[in-house]
Amino acid sequence: MNWPVAPILLPLFTALAALFWGRPGVGRRSLVAGSAAAQLAVSLGLVCATLEGRIFVLGLGAWPARFGIVLVVDLLSALMLALSTLVALASVLYAYAESPTRAEHPLRAPLTQFLVMGINLTFCTGDLFNLFVAFEIMLIASYALLTLEADDWDIKHAFPYVGINLFGSALFLSACGLTYALFGTLNFAQIALRAAPCADDPRLWVLALLLIVVFGIKAGLFPLYYWLPNSYPTLPIPTSALFAGMLTKVGVYVLLRIFGTVLPHELAFAHTLLAVMGGATMLLAVMGAIARNFIRGILSFHILSQIGFMVLAIGLFTPLSVAACILYIIHHIVVKSSLFLIGGVAMRLNGTDDLERMGNLWKRTPWLGALFLCQALSLAGLPPLSGFWGKYLIVVAGLEQAQYALVAVSILASILTLFSMVKIWNGAFWTGSDRVPVRTSDWRWRAMTAVVAGLTCVSLAIGLGAEGVVQIAIEAAERLLDQHAYADAALGFLGKTAANPIP
Amino acid sequence: MSGLRSYIFKAAVRLLFFLVNVFALYLLLRGHNLPGGGFIAGLASAIALVLLSLAIGLEELHRVMRFDPMRMAAAGLAMAAVTGAAPLLFGRPFLEHFDAHLTGLPLLGELHVGTALAFDIGVFLVVVGIACKIMFALGKSTQRLRALVAEEERRYSAPVEQPIEEEPPIRAATNPSTPSPHVS
Amino acid sequence: MDATELCVALALGLPLLGSPLIALAGRRLGSRVGWLALAFPLISTGALLTLAAGVGRMPRRVVEWPWIPTLGLNLSFLVDGLSLFFGLIVSAMGCLVVFHAIFYLGRDAKHAGRFHATMVLFMAAMLGTVFANHLLLLFVFWELTGIASFLLIGFLHEQKEARVGARQALLVTGSTGLALLVGAVLVQQVSGTGRLDALLSAQLPWEQHGSLLTAAMLLLLLGAFGKSAQLPFHFWLPNAMTAPTPVSAYLHSATMVKLGVFLVARIYPLFVEAEPWAPLLGTIAFTTMILGAVLALLSHDLKAILAYSTVSQLGYLIGYYGLGPADGVECDYLHILNHVFYKGGLFMIVGIVAHAAGIRDIRQLGGLFGRMPLLGVATLVAAATMAGIPGTTGFLSKEMMLKEIFGALRDHDALGLYATACVALTSVVKVAFSVRLFANIFLGPMPSRIQRHFHAPSIGMQLPPAILAGCALGLGLFPGVLDAPLRALAVEGVNRPQHLSLWHGFTLELAVSSLVVALGFGLYWLGERTRWRWHIIPRALRFDLAFEAGLEAFSGFTVRVTRVLRSDRPVDYLPILIAFAVGLVGGTLLWNLPRLAGLLMPDWTAVHPLRTMVAALIALALVGVLVLRSWTAQLLSLGVAGFLTCFYFVLYRAPDLALTQILVETVTLLLVLLLLARFPRSAQAGEEARRPAPLRRLFHALLALGVGGTVTALVLMVTADPHPEPIGRGLLEQTIPLAKGSNAVNTILVDFRGFDTLGEITVLVIASLGCLGLLMRYKRTPEEYRQGPLGPPGAGFANEPEE
């Protein structure tokens, strides 16, 4: 019954334990890693349970939805939990491989766990204001991580990140207020029931647009994505992998949840807007990636470009396209995180990630090259790797809707993605130069590569064993769009009031 | 002369500190029924500490306090979270509260004691802790004192880091717009 | 698992699984890994031969294993004549090429494991493509061949040309492959299935979805053109020749580039009767054909000559299907087979020559016959085959080709004429460079430079081209041998086997053929006389240079776009965001104004005088923050506004809020005060002097007013008619009975919504941790900045192209 709160409490208590522990050491490291593994295990358990059709509902404080906050874990939420905990585990392990205990920043572990707590809460919560709180936990933890290990050069790129997200938070808070006035409630399920009859009320339209702006900032949609590409490259590699994998996808998840479960499905203009913004994002961001000449910069822009694909899929708004979006999210989180980590290994080996000054990696470290090739081609959507299936379904859904222009844009963006991935490959892996050192002398890069290899195996499994994943995605999409089932489950929790029902 | 005045001032501040804290406690306890609560009480208490620091100085206060307010905040968060998690042991939902009604208490009359109060005390501790920590840290740092004592530095920073109160690195000091040396 | 399934599994699955095995074994076995690799094409060939032996006139067979049934996509393979024919070419050529490569790479080859692994992977992908029974599965393998080809072209990746060539090939074939994907999806959507066996046995719904089907056809053909290097994509093939020659022989003449031909043949029955089929294929393919031949004549690099002649021949093969009748074309297998014999052989020969002589420029070669007689004979046969001299399969092919073309001349008037002219001209040019290829390498005096460098190639290396030449000669002399197998492999609706014989009598074709040979020799003689001085490819035809320049220009364009979008100007981020938000939300409000006007009408009777006064005072204090110049004054003004807000909370019957606000305001102001005390006074004075330009300030003011106006409208709009049953009312009723506290705000905070409070204090703890993190700086030495363990922080910001 209390399972939905476990992925939130575990990181919280881990963070607190790490705080009290003080200095990093082997003991603290094992504790954090153990907890991360436990979180993953719990999340996988939730996935298994929700696959059987269950929806976990937990009224916190034993209050039903109309009094308190409920946590609702359906299949999509459980999937997202599993992915976030997986990436967090990889990030933790990679960080351990990357640096010795004494060099570890003591606050990184607690802050990372707080970040995971915020992310997981976002996926579990069934309440709009609680979502705001979850976002704030996540955001403030991300600010803190962004400036934690910054030097004087990095620090200034945190400023636009913080500024834009502060503005976004103010808008979100206002949107919460407007929602409460309009529907008299903050609970997703209740909003869904009360909003269903007002699909042609312009106030609902305005609210939907405001929410698109708010979550578009988090997701990184075209005119709102500026905070991302210059700030992510200043992060330490393991943290940037976690950010790259999860933070923007939180925005996409919330867009899915809001437009799939909470708001009425008839808001066609909002869907069209999302589709168009998605199209613009994928094209303009991939151009930004081509304009960059260092790995982390290219990858940062690619996050946005891929967000474009996902949001385009939401915008098409058919059960198939929503499934495509979910499939794409699953693929993207794993692939993007591992690409950042691979970039980190390459940086460590070459001493830089400036493509002009890299090289020799394919010759010296073929395994790393194979991993990169796998993930880069997957990102570009080449079959039969994991990125292809989502893209394929998006193309299918787009053609079904006769959105030829958007399909063409997505194809173009894929080609450009391939181009920029080849740019990294040619620059870092194939270029042969006597002046570029490849420092393979220590064992650490092997351990780092091993972590990446683990993630790559997951992504390969997603690609080659697509059947299972596609089925799960379709299932998750169907459940996401089934507003009544969600509402019944969420409002079915009676808690304390069960014994003496109140009229 | 001035010694006497400062002594009186310090004594007055101490008295005020005591009074404000009692008031804060009162706010905390009555919060469930009348305006008040952990957050308000915590801030009041923190402001009292700030007053005290003005009177006796930050260094002196640190000697008197002898503990890290940040730890207090973490303890408060832990207390709130544990209070919330306790019902899990009995298979009840997270954060469910239980309570008991006490009557005939001196000073307060009747009092409602419940786990909600423990939760509120957690909030109180967090607020006092972090308000003090950030005020004192910023206060010390802006006065070009070391913001963190050695033990705190060990706990909150990596060995390769240095306090910011010192002169910033050469590159930033000269001109922020010069390209970094690795490019030129 | 029956025999067919077993054979298909052996032929396709084994190499796919074997490829990583070879890569792994490469480290242990060194160059000997090639012998391990050779096993896979041998097994595949054996398995396919077994299949072919049993095929007879049997209709197509489907072998299927489940993969992604949810998407209707299984590992479904179509075994028919066409796939067996191509499959046999792929696997048999695979044996020869791998054998050749073992000697070509030599004993001390580095990374032999990687090379052979990629070759075997490529072969598996090729077999998958030709046997695929689903358009999507075909696409999967199609792109896999592209990836393998990318890796093989870039095998010598330390040379810049190899990297550029590999990138060109990947981008061109990869992106046209995506067109193929879209085409496949369209076909699937229109006809309800992507399975080839179902598609081939049913009619496409041309009446309902004519335009969609035409689009699908064009997209599919686009994919074919890209892979088969047809105009305007022909340029990638010559640049792919930076690969080791075994790769060129295998991928870029014998197999991969024929995928386009294969695809055209595969979809031939589906689309042959479509309106644009013949004109489109005819025009593009025949133009490519003549262009390729001319470019081959104008080239000097041995591999470039062969590459362009491949382009030309591919043009012919595709154009051939363009002009065919509805019930299938004749002799296409013969043409393909013929091309494999001579072109695959010639590529290996060229590789051996370059290996032995160290030169690939035909102008500097000569006199090698004495040193390499076996190779010379093989080259003679292969070149004769290319030129179409009687006694070789090339002659047969040319006879059939001309016969078909004369037929086309009758069927398609203008197009037929064009095709005839192209074929005739191409044949002449082809004879010329065939002669040149043999004569200028093997005859004449040997330049001294070669004499110094020359080292004899091993016999193992020469064997595969000799075998291929032998096939060309033997089958050319006894064409009847081919009759039975070609008849057995013929697929209904695609190809109609023809009886082949050496002598057809004195026909028009023979006359034209003789004329062509004569003219070709003449052209060669002309070239020799002028010492090939005029042989430079005009810049207008260097599509590859244009492509690279285009990529370069596009990269520059992206930098400009990124700059125009202000991606690297952080001070502009917020204005853009706000402008978008205001435009979107405010714009929608304005758009729907008629429907919202009723809600937005202010209710003047409800204005409360005291609140209005306090509100006005707050507004005044805020304006003070705007207009006051001194930081202290601004701070005071802000403080006044804050404390007035507390009063406003009191007026709103919110005692807890007022208390909280007053305390928070105090602490915040103290913090700000500490900060301001640290900022130098000089900075305050300096800031006034550097305010943004007036126009920009006006823009900011407009944005600010827009935000304010929008928010006001939003608040008015939703408060005019709030929901009748807010949950707050229930909380108020239940605060005493359920939460046992009379202060509803507090019961909500610690009980009803205690989780929010837990989150909120977590935020406080995180924020203070963040503050502590900011108080310590990660400091690097200048040396570390130069080559730190993690690279320079923010690398790339300083590397903007303008600097």
Place this chain on the structure above:
Amino acid sequence: MSLETAVLVGVMFSVATYLVLQRSFVRILFGFLILTNAANLVLLAMSGRPDGKRGPVVLDPSAPMVDPLPQALILTAIVIGFGVAAYLVFLLYRLFLDQKTTNAADLYEEPESNS
């Protein structure tokens, strides 16, 4: 509907927006502080007009009272806003120490001329 609150919120949002668009650290900081308050007031407006109602402390259940939920939400938001504001103060302090400036325009090489 509460007209005066709506207008006040609008004014606060306008002033805050204008301030955060400035370059001076101090003005940006003030802008964000006002922005937080403005968003809180939006929530407050949602509790409806308080005229003739009592505060949400239930002493007499029959008397009309204002909606307590927005107030509780505002309290949470105020606290979160306080944490974020403290972080922002520290960030600006750190930026000032590192970059020796109190002006955001100095942080990034900005060709002011061609804008």
